Amino acid sequence: MNFDNTAPIYIQIMNLIKKDIILGKMNLGEKLLSSREYAQNLKVNPNTMVRVFNELEREGVTFTKRGVGTFITESEEKVEIMKKEMAEDIVRNFIEGMMELGFNFNDMIALIKSRLDKEAVQ
Template identity: 35%
Template sequence: MEFKFDNEKPIFIQVKEKLRLYILSGYLKVGEKLPSVRELALISKVNPNTIQKALGELELEKLIYTERTNGKFVTTNKILIENIRQEFVKNIVDNYFNSMKEIGIDKKSSIKYLQERSNKNDIRS
């Protein structure tokens, strides 16, 4: 796990977003136990309270849950993870089309550009 922060944004939001990405990407697996608050604080070099707050919000989103004495775990609800992933995909794709539109490129051409670029080797798979 690696965290890089931008001091201009609330740190707890950045921790939350990073952990959410780790869950969506499968780096943190379904049902996997999360490191403790203190461990996460050390890995990310932020205050344990900040970690606690970030975890609290992920828990509200139901992406993680607490087992009373055992700690916190990634949800076992694969459908929920998939739904959130789809939401991310939608935003990324919409942003792409919007940005292309801003420079005067229509949807059809935008798709063509995507295909062209993905065929090139310079994009990391």
């Protein structure tokens, strides 16, 4: 994974895991690799992965079975909530960026419509 400087690494990893869950690359109730295995695979400090696992559990994205491991939530509702939250973040960032460039809402809507029309042709 290529990390950027826009957000802390642990948040980027959390978002990667959440996105994989939303996209079905990871199944509800599936056991995750250990934090140590994740750290090795992503080439990050093991403490970073411990923080990722703690935060995901705090948010209800994962749960731990003592002595067994960490598992993805079994709640489809939680996954839908995560999906909406991530979509809202994307939209908020888009709007803020466009406003910084001087676009108004009508300009943004026209730009989005134009892009959607191009995507529909492809």
